[in-house]
Amino acid sequence: MEPTQIIVILTLSFLAATISGVAGFGGGLILLPLLTYFVPLNVAVPLLTVAQLFGNGSRVYFSYKELRWRPVILFLLGAIPFAVLGSRLMVNINSSLLKICIGFFLILVVSYKRCNKKDFGLNQYWLTPGGAITGFVSGLIGSAGPVGAVFFLGLKLPPLSYISSEAFTALSMHLTKIFVYGKFELLNIDTLVTGTLAGLAMVGGSYLGKRIITKLSTKKVDLIIEILLLVSAVQLIIF
Template identity: 45%
Template sequence: MIEYAALLAGAFAAAAISGSAGFGGALLLLPLLTHVVGVNAAVPLLTIAQLVGNMSRVAFGFRDIRWRPVLLFLSSALPAAALGAWWFAALPKALMVRGMGFAILIFVALKLRGLTFTPSPRLLLIGGAVVGLLSGLVGSAGLLGAAIFLSLNLPPVAYVASEATTAVAMHLVKWIVYDAAIDLGSGFWPLAAAMSIAMIAGTWAGKRAIERLPVVQFRLLIAGLLAITAVQMIVTG
């Protein structure tokens, strides 16, 4: 019971971190998830929690979605996400934990280097495939997806809603594969619902906190925590 309470607190904190630092919350939650529920259920749980958050963003800005870049991105992202999710279900779990660790380190390095892209249809197709595959394998590749859609120079609401639309579609495809390939047990959905509520509350708290915190230093702190966590996952598997 204490572990599950810690998991809900972690979900709240992860959403608050994403809401204030702009990245890192989902990846920081992964090690806690793998410790409490095991790697087999960790990524599917993270997928459901992220699905809830992104659906709210889609609903908020539905009229501003830019469908052409969204559909270009998804044309490669959806099959890649299904492939990544299938690989996740099939590969040895110790290998997957180490893969998550390496992915976190790469995302942190890209974030600290100020990841940017030049917009083009080719970027959307190639980027969609990479983001989809990584999302299926390690649960989250939001940093790369965000960088790709930021390069399109969309208005703020259009950017948020369009990127969230791609995330919702990928999470749904991943969930279909996870549900078919992994036995998640009877306790999965109650925990997923509780985590979703905790993350909604955390998102609200993060948006409030960003008004009071030195954001640059906070982002560096989160990047450091992610790097330490990633190294631990790589070493221990």
């Protein structure tokens, strides 16, 4: 990979992590289609997973005192085994088909958010099946922040508790996927190095996101994320 490409990836990673730090999700799904301009999809997904170890880990660190363990454990009971299943399917699935599926998934995410502005009314009993759905999607396409966010937002947690708890579950899923990718030789030294550099950039973005979370309205952040997701979706489906 050319030095210029690495610089662009680091910049995009920083910006994506800033968005995640403010909204609690969205960075991974925004970054993934952009990474496919530089590397094949079966390289982009493991690279993003490595980077998100740092991104989500830093979000946990910056708000760890607010973490809520009960919902985290209930969520991970479903998320971990299905993240393994999704990761194994990603190994064998056709890349072109996967890009199209990701594109339509992004459109569905935005459509769901647009159609469900009111309270979701979800409680802790939804956490384990919700974790299973989120883990499977995360293993298959590399990131599923909006899916997991639906179940955590339904708990009506304080903002920092929501961000740190959701980030911890994402961190756990990424660690699981790293193991699967390594087993199937989808991780090499170049992917690890580039993913680590991108992850370090994400740490800075997470810190900036926490600093500005109280200075930017939620409506503005949501609108920015939805626009970027739709643009990325169209790019994946058409190109």
